[in-house]
Each structure stands twice: as C-alpha cells, then as structure tokens.
Amino acid sequence: MEFIKVNKAYAKHIALIQLNRPKELNALNLQLMGEIRDCLKELDQDDEVRVIIISGDERAFAAGADIKQMAGKSTIDMWKVDQFSTWDQINKTRKPIIAAVSGFALGGGCELAMTCDMIVASETAQFGQPEIKIGVMPGAGGTQRLTKALGKAKAMELVLTGKFISAEEALGYGLINKVVPVEVYLKEAVSLASEIAAMSPIAVQMAKEAVKRSFEVPLEEGLHFERKNFYMLFSSEDQKEGMNAFVEKRKPDFKGK
Numbered sequence: 031m032e033f034i035k036v037n038k039a040y041a042k043h044i045a046l047i048q049l050n051r052p053k054e055l056n057a058l059n060l061q062l063m064g065e066i067r068d069c070l071k072e073l074d075q076d077d078e079v080r081v082i083i084i085s086g087d088e089r090a091f092a093a094g095a096d097i098k099q100m101a102g103k104s105t106i107d108m109w110k111v112d113q114f115s116t117w118d119q120i121n122k123t124r125k126p127i128i129a130a131v132s133g134f135a136l137g138g139g140c141e142l143a144m145t146c147d148m149i150v151a152s153e154t155a156q157f158g159q160p161e162i163k164i165g166v167m168p169g170a171g172g173t174q175r176l177t178k179a180l181g182k183a184k185a186m187e188l189v190l191t192g193k194f195i196s197a198e199e200a201l202g203y204g205l206i207n208k209v210v211p212v213e214v215y216l217k218e219a220v221s222l223a224s225e226i227a228a229m230s231p232i233a234v235q236m237a238k239e240a241v242k243r244s245f246e247v248p249l250e251e252g253l254h255f256e257r258k259n260f261y262m263l264f265s266s267e268d269q270k271e272g273m274n275a276f277v278e279k280r281k282p283d284f285k286g287k
C-alpha cells in the first residue's frame with residue numbers, strides 16, 4: 031500500500047486506515063481509492079476486526095479527488111476507469127466505518143466521509159462540495175447524501191456555491207456525530223468504535239445493513255428487511271449470550287457466532 035497506512039489492530043477489534051498523501055492534502059487519486067477498496071474488502075473478512083476507522087491527518091481528511099489526475103481526462107477515459115465500481119464496493123462494506131475527520135473534507139473527501147457510517151470531527155474540520163468551482167459537480171454521492179443529511183436548501187447552497195461549513199455547523203445539521211478538540215479527534219473515534227466493538231458483530235452488521243436500507247427503499251420494504259434481520263439474529267450464539275448475560279446480571283462476551 032503506497033498511499034494508505036493500515037493498522038489492523040489499532041485497538042481491540044479496531045482497524046485504522048490512514049490516508050497518506052499529506053503533501054497533496056490526501057487528494058484521492060485512483061490508486062489511493064483502489065487501496066482503500068482492497069483494504070476494506072480484506073478487513074471485512076477478518077474476524078478479529080469489528081470496526082474500521084478511516085482518517086487523514088490534522089490538516090486534511092481529504093481535499094477531494096485528485097484534480098491534477100482528472101484535469102485532462104475525456105468522458106471515455108473516465109468511463110473506462112469506472113471509478114464508480116470502486117466507490118460502490120466501498121459502500122458495500124459490512125462492518126461499521128467511522129470517519130475521523132480533521133481539516134479539509136472536500137469534494138470526494140466529503141463524499142468518502144459521508145459514505146462512512148459515522149463521522150467524528152475535530153473543531154478544525156471543514157466540509158464542502160466545491161466541485162462547482164472547477165466546472166463540474168459532485169460525482170460520488172454528494173448531491174444525494176448531503177441533501178439527505180442537510181435538507182434541500184442548505185445542500186443546494188453548498189453544492190451550487192462550493193462554500194464550506196465548519197464542524198460545528200455540520201454537527202447542527204446532523205451530518206456528523208461529534209466535534210472535539212483536534213488533539214483528541216482520533217481518540218474520540220476509537221472510543222466510539224470501542225463501544226460498538228463490544229457488541230455482537232453479527233447484530234452490528236445486520237443493524238447497519240437495515241439502517242442503510244432505510245435510505246433506499248419505501249418504509250414497508252424497509253420494515254420487511256428489518257424483520258428478516260431481526261429473526262436471523264435469533265440463530266446466533268451471540269443472541270443467547272446477550273440475553274442470558276442480562277438475565278444472569280453479567281457482562282456479555284460476544285464471539286461473533
């Protein structure tokens with residue numbers, strides 16, 4: 031891996047993927063995106079890993095797709111590369127992903143953070159979709175995910191002007207989960223990840239799948255999907271462990287079985 035650093039055991043059951051193109055503000059070139067995709071696929075298969083954190087560095091989570099790499103491309107060049115299959119694959123990750131964001135999360139960087147399941151941000155974080163300023167528009171879900179989080183008026187303003195919002199504003203809109211001082215944003219992400227990692231990983235992944243489904247299907251279909259996953263969990267050992275532990279007044283020890 032050239033453009034990401036991976037620690038599969040950053041904390042108990044928690045893996046950390048750190049974007050590592052600091053001089054380019056972690057601009058997302060094709061290779062970097064491919065590395066994230068491949069790494070997530072591998073971590074999804076690793077039973078020791080229950081939660082994944084993606085972070086950048088203090089200055090930037092990611093300042094967007096690599097403009098220098100895209101500038102001269104034709105429609106056919108873009109079509110051949112088929113970046114969307116990479117983003118679709120990332121979106122299929124079963125395990126929960128927390129984005130730990132400091133500094134710029136712009137364009138594809140904001141879209142990558144929004145593709146994650148939760149966002150913990152430092153006070154210095156800035157979110158935006160500035161593609162309009164370079165003659166294009168968001169292409170990796172920005173118009174959809176930002177609008178679902180912020181509502182039409184604010185999303186329209188951000189997408190059409192390219193202006194950024196602060197972490198505090200993003201929190202107010204419900205785009206992110208938490209804002210903390212820059213010194214502790216990664217620690218805070220680990221703390222949230224640890225809470226989730228203590229649960230049954232099977233229940234966590236099925237619950238994640240059901241919540242995500244609510245963005246895609248009508249209520250009745252979503253409820254049907256939720257019920258199917260709910261029933262399925264009664265065939266896990268973790269369900270017996272969780273409920274027996276409650277009855278026996280002890281802490282459950284979930285094995286992911």
Ligand code: DAK
Nearest residue numbers: 054055057093094095096097098113114137138160169170
């Ligand atoms: N691409 C390439 N290089 C970048 C970059 C980017 N997005 N952002 C920053 N850099 C580079 C700068 O060129 C500079 O490099 P050198 O000049 O030193 O060689 C270095 O990082 C430091 O940046 P600055 O000198 O500009 O730093 P400042 O603090 O002055 O400004 C900034 C920080 C973040 C405000 C500024 O760098 C900036 O405006 N960056 C561009 C932000 C942007 O427009 N982002 C959106 C890019 S378009 C798709 C999926 C996704 C996308 C498209 C398709 N498919 C699935 C098909 C996404 C598109 C985008 O994200």
